[in-house]
Amino acid sequence: MNKKNLNILQVENLEMHFVQKNKRIKAINDVSFYVHKGETFGFVGESGCGKSATCKTILRLLPENGEVVRGSILYNGINLLEQSEKQMRKIRGKEIGMIFQEPMTALNPVLKIKEQMYEQFLGSDMTEQQKHDKAIEMLRLVGIPSPETRLNEYIHQYSGGMRQRAMIAVTLAAEPKLLLADEPTTALDVTIQDQIIRLIEALKEKLGMSMILITHDLGVVSEMCDRVAVMYAGSIVEMADTQTLFAYPRHPYTEGLMQSLPKDNGERGKLNPIQGMPPDLSRLEEGCSFFPRCKYASKVCGTTVPQLREIAQEHWVGCHHAEHMEHAIGLICLEDAQHREGRT
Amino acid sequence: MEWATDKQDILLRVEGLYKVFPQHRNLLQVLTKQPEKLLKAVDHVSLEVVRGEILGLVGESGCGKSTFAKSMIRLLEPNGGTISFDGVDLTALSREAHRKVCKNFQVIFQDPYSSLNPRMTIGKAIEEVLLYHHVCDKLEVAQRCKEIMRQVGLDEEMGSRYPRQLSGGQRQRAGIARAVALHPKLIIADEPVSALDVSIQAQILNLLLKLKRELNCTMIFISHDLRVVRYISDRVAVMYLGKIVELAPADELYQNTAHPYSQILMQANPSLDPRLRKKNSLVEGELTSPIDLPTGCRFRPRCSKAVDICSREEPELRRLGPGHFAACHYISPNGSEIPNVVKKGTDVT
Structure with a gap:
């Protein structure tokens, strides 16, 4: 595939199975795609088509019975499938961040937002004050009012839209180069969805991120994606830029x-x-x-x-x-x- | 006031329906005798449903659309207001009498997995409805059950399966089967397709329209998906924090959106055309808490057009055109036509 050096992520012939006692579930079948630097690449398909599984494979967040049979995932030229768990830990968050559909299950309910935000700065040589300032800045960036007090609250004290904002703030605090967004607006009302879409777009531009967006909603694809892949039963069945796909x-x-x-x-x-x-x-x-x-x-x-x-x-x-x-x-x-x- | 477009056959007339949920007070609040706070889920809403129509009900989560629909048929006991169903005053009926008439209105729920008994096969679940309401002879029940299953597109063999053994679409069909088994006059469909994938969603929408034709019933269709609501509904009511803020024939609402809140909803709805991508969000703020409602218009804190009067007086629904009503001071200060400022082009989505 072309423009190799412009691709932040290149996945080739990926195949992943979930192994159960007496059967193999072929969740990903021979999937190849690439993500250009700075673009938003969309995965669209119905539930169980393997779009979330693909993202989790990229971050190597699969459950124990998830077995990568073959293929390679090149992130900036590094094959993520060959990295040790220790090396992966450096990539997760810092290089590739992920936001999930349900902030209540993705964020820790017994840690304050502040503590979860600080976790993102582990390994950096920031002072306490710098961390604090950065955390406040992130909350302000995602549009959470009075961030000083909100920082010391728990996720359940936030409203639905604010929770999603908080999760985006926590994920983006580490300034990842590639963001995987798994149905980030599915659980939200249209008005809040609209706000979150614009927020993600603005932050993507500001931080110069690339993004993979998973959704089942063609409306969200049309609003956000530069290129899009349609998945069915674990395979990509069609891939094109958004306008071409919607027109032809x-x-x-x-x-x-x-x-x-x-x-x-x-x-x-x-x-x-x-x-x-x-x-x-x-x-x-x-x-x-x-x-x-x-x-x-x-x-x-x-x-x-x-x-x-x-x-x-x-x-x-x-x-x-x-x-x-x-x-x-x-x-x-x-x-x-x-x-x-x-x-x- | 005449709500419907013309003098029509009204199946259900709701007037001043009122439903509150008292909020929990902690011990300190009880001891200091602080007044109980009330969540006004449905705040004096009046509505008429015309026989044979599909009335769409849209709004964000927490705006009271489900509570409103459930109070209409006393699935939730309303705190005030009158409900007249086909000439019968529902609010005056005793529990026993209500149970007798309630086969005339049935509900399809969003998540059939939690509304079907997990330990009862689909067939048994449908038969149960038939037996409970004595709609047919015991000997005929099995036969009738099969007919209903065929009607909703379920294979006969599905009758012996449990809800967990069915896919989402099949489960929703089973939920629909239970609702239509009694040939109800009114079906309340509460987000019936929201949990389903697009292709399955289209199958269920087609099924609902087919059943509505076959059974000649009336339907209240609740959803937060504006595109689906426009597709299926004859008239649409937009709800915001327990009040109906706009009511109009479906195409009229989508083409000449009047209320600022409805406009925001329309604009926020993602377009299916990548060329119409928006740069900025027009939506400000989040849903206000229904416990501490603002004075005057309840949409005022989020409204970009709010003026002085909006904080003083609560706007009432006013007629803007044939069958088109909106509750906003800004639109029709003298109750006349819609001014041009809020009139939008034909393409609103």
Whole structure:
């Protein structure tokens, strides 16, 4: 894949299984992607498609039964899968930070926000005063009023939106170069979600971070992501820049996702949901994992797993019929002729 | 006041509905005789539901939309107000009499996992409803149960499974089956698709619309997803801190949003077009605590348009156009039409 030196993260052929007593759950199947410096890369897909598992694998935060079968995760050229636990501890937080969906479970309920913030400065030679100032600055940055008193409070004393802000402040206090955000706004109301989205965007710019955003909401993708990968049953099925993906979906699953959403313009036609349900990852059958639900499936789909192919510049699709998916309807319409020419 | 667009067949009329939750006082507060604080979840709300419509109810969490819907059918006992359902005054009924009429209104809950008995198979759970309300003969129950399951798109074999053995979408179908088993006149759907993935969500929305047509029932659809509410609803009511602040036909509300709070909701809703990406958030502040409400308009602390009168007087719902009502001083100081300043383009999302 191109522009190697511009990529902060490069994941190649990653495969991860959860091993249970009598079965293997293939959570990640041959996933390859890269994140450019400074961009927001989105993972979108339904629950259980492996988007969170991918992020946890990057940080090596998998539970004990999570087994990386093959692949490499290059962060600035270092393969994270080959690092010792001690070296990983230096990378987590400092280099790669992570924010979670539920701040109540991600932050420690018996430690004050202050103490959790100070943990981020472990190993640095900051004085007590500097730490204090930095912590106050972070809380102010994320828009928490009267940070001096809030610093000495516990997470349960914060309201929902404030909790999410506090977690962002704690994570960003270490000034990570890459931020993994796992459904950061899913549990929030739209108005608070809007505030948090703008906050993350502003901080990303200010600190010059790159970001991987996990979400199931195409609206959030459209608001935040530069490029996006659609995941299904542990594999990336389509990857492109956000506008291209929204205008020219080329994988039947991507099209299905978009057709399942009520439109912005209030159109009341019948929705066209994808039929059936996602497959059981411990019993993946031969061929394309979307085959049983796909309305365009042909014989080859049931026998051969489609590889992710570049059908236009930086537009990758894992479908045997990608070239014949011109009829797929996206969410937006680009009249820009140049854009279309550039693709052929 | 006439709430609906025309003189229509009103199924449910709620007037001045009031529901408070007393807040816990600690011992010191009791001893010093501090007054009990009240959380006004539903603050004198009036609403009419027209027979055959789908009424959407939107608002942020904690604005009282679920409490309002549940008080409407006395699933929660309201503290005041009157409810008239199909000509019957619900508030005047005894518990026993209420139980007899309550098969006319059923609820679909957000999380069917916690509303279905984990130790009862899906089939048994549906049969239980039928038996309890004596809607059919004992011998017919099994047959009827199968019909209902087919109607909501569940395989017959699912009847012998337990809720934990079903996927989220199937569980929601089971919850819906229980609600429609009695052919209710009114279904209250409380965030029925919020916990589901997009593709499953679309399946359930299609199912709800199909059932509504087949059973010819009325529905109150509660959700915080503005796009879903617009898609499914005929009329939409926006709630803020226990009050309805705007009520209008769905497309009218989304195209000519009048109340500043509704406008904020619309603007905050992420657009599906990456080219319309916003730079700054227009939303200020968080939901005010419903325990210590501000004087005057309850939206005032977050409102960018607030003026003097907003802190003194609480605005009442006023008519802005056919079926369009909003509670804001700013919009119609003389109760006339919507001024241009708040009128937005056709594309509001």
